[in-house]
Amino acid sequence: ACSSFRLRDALHPLWQSELSVSGGTRQSPINIQWRDSVYDPHLKPLKIHYDPATCLYIWNNGYSFQVEFDDSADKSVIMGGPLENHYRLKQFHFHWGAINEWGSEHMVDSKVFPAELHLVHWNPVTSTSFEEAIMENNGLVVIGVFLKLGAHHAGLQKLVDALPAVKHKDTIVEFDVFDPSCLMPSCPDYWTYDGSLTTPPLTESVTWIIKKTPIEVDQNQLEAFRMLLFTSAGEEEKRMVDNFRPLQPLMNRTVRSSFP
Numbered sequence: 029a030c031s032s033f034r035l036r037d038a039l040h041p042l043w044q045s046e047l048s049v050s051g052g053t054r055q056s057p058i059n060i061q062w063r064d065s066v067y068d069p070h071l072k073p074l075k076i077h078y079d080p081a082t083c084l085y086i087w088n089n090g091y092s093f094q095v096e097f098d099d100s101a102d103k104s105v106i107m108g109g110p111l112e113n114h115y116r117l118k119q120f121h122f123h124w125g126a127i128n129e130w131g132s133e134h135m136v137d138s139k140v141f142p143a144e145l146h147l148v149h150w151n152p153v154t155s156t157s158f159e160e161a162i163m164e165n166n167g168l169v170v171i172g173v174f175l176k177l178g179a180h181h182a183g184l185q186k187l188v189d190a191l192p193a194v195k196h197k198d199t200i201v202e203f204d205v206f207d208p209s210c211l212m213p214s215c216p217d218y219w220t221y222d223g224s225l226t227t228p229p230l231t232e233s234v235t236w237i238i239k240k241t242p243i244e245v246d247q248n249q250l251e252a253f254r255m256l257l258f259t260s261a262g263e264e265e266k267r268m269v270d271n272f273r274p275l276q277p278l279m280n281r282t283v284r285s286s287f288p
């Protein structure tokens with residue numbers, strides 16, 4: 029992000045606990061240095077099976093807008109890639125900037141994107157619920173997809189059209205059949221590394237899978253994200269923008285790539 033680290037960033041309500049995760053050795057997000065990533069030929073292709081009927085609703089949680097899924101059975105799952113078993117889709121959400129020059133959480137060779145999609149999954153083999161999984165080592169898998177300014181994204185538009193209904197914090201709207209596979213780039217290439225949640229509780233329980241190829245969205249679609257509010261109805265309005273965490277140190281980690 030263009031904003032260099034400022035103490036007031038770390039103390040911003042969004043990252044209040046920024047300074048409290050002391051001793052973290054695998055925090056997210058990170059800058060992925062392409063040349064330092066190591067091709068792992070044993071990485072399998074990622075397998076994604078989402079059932080559109082598991083989509084429940086979309087809501088504004090005061091950090092981002094989030095689409096929640098019915099995770100009571102193995103209906104929307106991912107497997108393969110670096111994973112030893114299947115993981116259930118729980119929700120997806122985005123991070124974005126006030127302008128197109130920044131907004132993503134991860135970077136590639138210090139290149140930042142205007143937004144980043146996170147599809148959050150949990151391990152039903154080692155945990156009995158999502159809430160439990162966020163505290164488990166490797167309890168979660170998050171697929172990160174970069175958004176870049178370009179062509180109109182027809183699949184995203186259905187989401188964008190629902191955003192005015194969740195303008196304020198803690199508002200919710202029913203969101204029926206939606207298949208998040210339409211938000212995935214067709215290119216199978218990804219990087220993977222061990223990291224953390226990028227919002228509180230910042231637990232180090234995430235296997236990150238970052239897709240190499242961004243999806244394209246248009247200016248109007250990015251601006252629709254920026255008309256959301258951090259604030260509840262009746263409060264002084266604060267636009268929901270720059271809801272990304274600053275870069276974290278790589279420390280003793282290697283980023284693996286699925287491609288040579």
Ligand SMILES: NS(=O)(=O)c1c(F)cccc1F
Binds near residue numbers: 148225
């Ligand atoms: N940003 S993130 O994908 O790390 C994330 C959240 F924001 C919230 C919950 C789980 C989670 F994984």
Ligand SMILES: [Zn+2]
Binds near residue numbers: 121122123226
């Ligand atoms: Zn996220």
